[in-house]
Amino acid sequence: MRYSLGSIIANAVSGQRLWPMAWRKAAPKPSYDAIIVGGGGHGLATAYYLAKEHGLTNIAVVEKGWLGGGNVGRNTTIIRSNYMLPDNTRFYEWSLKLWENLSRELNFNAMVSQRGVINLAHTPAQLDAYARRGNAMRLAGVDAELLDRDEVARRVPGLDVSDQARFPILGGICQPRGGTVRHDAVAWGYARAADRLGVDIIENCEVTGFVYDGERVAGVDTTRGRIEAPKVGVAVAGSTSQVMRLAGFERLPIESHVLQAFVSEGLKPFLDTVVTFGAGHLYISQSDKGGLVFGGDIDGYNSYAQRGNLPIVEDVASSAVAMFPSLARIRLLRSWGGIMDMSMDGSPIIDRTPKPGLYLNAGWCYGGFKATPGSGWCFAHTIARDEPHPLNAAFSLDRFRTGALLDERGAGATPRLH
Amino acid sequence: MRIPCPFCGPRSVSEFTYEGDATVVRPPLDADPDTWFAAVYERTNPRGSHQEIWHHIQGCRSFLRVSRDTATHAIQGAAMIAPEGADE
Numbered sequence: 001m002r003y004s005l006g007s008i009i010a011n012a013v014s015g016q017r018l019w020p021m022a023w024r025k026a027a028p029k030p031s032y033d034a035i036i037v038g039g040g041g042h043g044l045a046t047a048y049y050l051a052k053e054h055g056l057t058n059i060a061v062v063e064k065g066w067l068g069g070g071n072v073g074r075n076t077t078i079i080r081s082n083y084m085l086p087d088n089t090r091f092y093e094w095s096l097k098l099w100e101n102l103s104r105e106l107n108f109n110a111m112v113s114q115r116g117v118i119n120l121a122h123t124p125a126q127l128d129a130y131a132r133r134g135n136a137m138r139l140a141g142v143d144a145e146l147l148d149r150d151e152v153a154r155r156v157p158g159l160d161v162s163d164q165a166r167f168p169i170l171g172g173i174c175q176p177r178g179g180t181v182r183h184d185a186v187a188w189g190y191a192r193a194a195d196r197l198g199v200d201i202i203e204n205c206e207v208t209g210f211v212y213d214g215e216r217v218a219g220v221d222t223t224r225g226r227i228e229a230p231k232v233g234v235a236v237a238g239s240t241s242q243v244m245r246l247a248g249f250e251r252l253p254i255e256s257h258v259l260q261a262f263v264s265e266g267l268k269p270f271l272d273t274v275v276t277f278g279a280g281h282l283y284i285s286q287s288d289k290g291g292l293v294f295g296g297d298i299d300g301y302n303s304y305a306q307r308g309n310l311p312i313v314e315d316v317a318s319s320a321v322a323m324f325p326s327l328a329r330i331r332l333l334r335s336w337g338g339i340m341d342m343s344m345d346g347s348p349i350i351d352r353t354p355k356p357g358l359y360l361n362a363g364w365c366y367g368g369f370k371a372t373p374g375s376g377w378c379f380a381h382t383i384a385r386d387e388p389h390p391l392n393a394a395f396s397l398d399r400f401r402t403g404a405l406l407d408e409r410g411a412g413a414t415p416r417l418h
Numbered sequence: 419m420r421i422p423c424p425f426c427g428p429r430s431v432s433e434f435t436y437e438g439d440a441t442v443v444r445p446p447l448d449a450d451p452d453t454w455f456a457a458v459y460e461r462t463n464p465r466g467s468h469q470e471i472w473h474h475i476q477g478c479r480s481f482l483r484v485s486r487d488t489a490t491h492a493i494q495g496a497a498m499i500a501p502e503g504a505d506e
Contacts, residue, residue, distance in 0.1 A: 241464075256488070344459045401455050413459055
C-alpha cells in the first residue's frame with residue numbers, strides 16, 4: 001500500500017485494520033544475485049539502491065538481529081556535510097542531498113528536519129579554523145555561515161555566552177542545511193522501499209561463514225542455512241572485524257570502540273537547532289518528543305559491549321551543563337552505547353576487497369548515520385559495477401598501505417582520537 | 419570499570435589513559451614497508467580477551483599490560499610492562 005492521504009482516510013474509516021506489514025518476513029532462498037550482510041541503515045540503503053538504481057532485485061539482506069536494533073537506532077540522529085577535505089565534502093554533500101528528498105523517494109516520513117548545525121568556537125584560532133573550513137565548504141558548493149557571538153546568542157537562547165562561562169564563546173559556524181532525522185524511520189523506510197522492489201529482508205539470520213569457489217566468493221553460511229550468491233557486500237559497522245575474520249581477513253585497519261548517547265526527560269521547546277561544543281566534545285539537539293538528545297566522545301578503549309562506563313557519562317553531562325547552565329537539574333531518561341568501527345584515519349571504507357565478489361563498507365567511526373543514503377548509494381554502485389563510483393573512490397581499503405589517507409582531524413593512526 | 423594496578427590496587431578507569439593494543443610490536447626502523455604497515459594500521463580487534471596497554475597517568479604512572487574482555491569489560495589481570503630487553 002502506498003502511504004497517502006487516501007490511505008489515511010481509508011484506514012480512519014475502517015478502524016486502522018487495512019495497514020499491511022511494512023515489509024515481508026522473508027525466508028532465505030537457496031541463491032540470490034547478491035547478498036548484503038547487515039540489515040542496518042547502510043545495508044538496507046545499499047539493497048534499496050541496488051534494486052532501484054541498478055535493477056538488481058534478486059537480492060537478500062541478512063541481519064543477525066532485528067532491523068533498527070544496531071547503530072541505526074543508537075545514534076544522535078544528526079545529519080550534516082561540514083567537512084573540509086574535498087573527498088569527504090563531495091561524499092557527505094551527496095548524502096545530504098539524498099536526505100533532502102528521502103521521505104518523498106521512500107514514501108515514508110523520515111522526519112528530515114533541516115534545523116541547522118552550529119559548531120561553537122571558543123578561541124580566535126578555532127574561529128579562524130572554522131572560517132577556513134566554511135570557505136572550503138562554500139567553494140565546494142556547500143552552505144556555511146560564520147556567526148559572531150551575538151548571532152550565536154540570538155539563535156541559541158539557552159547558551160551561556162557570558163564572559164563568566166567555563167569556556168567563553170566567541171562565535172561559531174553554522175550549516176543551515178544540517179539537522180536531524182528520525183533514525184528508526186530510516187531503517188523502516190529503506191526496508192519497506194527495498195521490500196517493495198523485491199528485496200528479501202531476512203532477520204534473525206546470522207552469518208557463520210563465507211563460501212568460496214577458489215578465490216571468488218560464492219555465498220554465505222548462516223544460522224538459517226547456506227545462501228549462494230556471486231556477490232556479497234558486508235556492511236556490519238562495529239562487527240566488521242568479526243564478520244570479515246569469517247571471510248578470511250584476520251587483520252583490518254579498524255578497531256571497535258563504544259560510543260554512548262543520552263536522552264533527557266521531555267522538555268518544552270528549548271533548542272531548535274543542533275549545537276556542538278567546541279571546547280570539549282558534545283553535540284545536542286531536542287527531539288520532537290521534547291527530550292534532549294546528546295552525546296560526546298567515545299569511551300576510548302576497544303569494546304564490543306554496547307554499553308559504556310560512568311566517567312564518560314560524567315564528562316558528557318558536565319560539557320552539556322557548561323554550555324547550558326539551565327540543564328543542571330535535568331534528569332537523564334536513558335543512555336545507551338553503540339559499537340563504532342573506528343578506522344585508522346577517521347574516514348570510511350567503501351571498496352572491493354582482494355577476494356573477487358566480496359565488498360566492504362566499514363570504518364564509519366561515529367559519523368555513520370549522516371552517511372546512510374550516500375553510503376548505500378555508493379556501495380550499491382561499487383557492487384553492481386564492480387568498481388567504485390568517483391564519490392567513494394578515495395574510501396579505498398588499500399589507502400592505508402599506499403599512504404593516500406583521509407585524515408580530516410590530523411590525528412594520525414590512533415582510532416580513539418578520531 | 420576498575421583496573422587492578424599492581425602498585426596502587428584496584429583504581430577507577432578514569433585514572434588511566436588507554437594506549438592501545440599490546441600485541442602490536444614496533445618493528446625495527448629498517449624493517450620493510452609491509453611490516454610497518456601491519457604494525458601501524460592493522461589490528462586483530464578481537465571480541466573477547468584483549469591484551470592492551472594502559473597508563474596509570476593519574477596514579478603511579480606505570481605502563482601496564484592489562485588483559486580485558488572487550489565483550490564484557492571484565493578484567494582478568496594487570497602487570498607492569500618491563501623495560502625493553504628485561505624479562506617480564
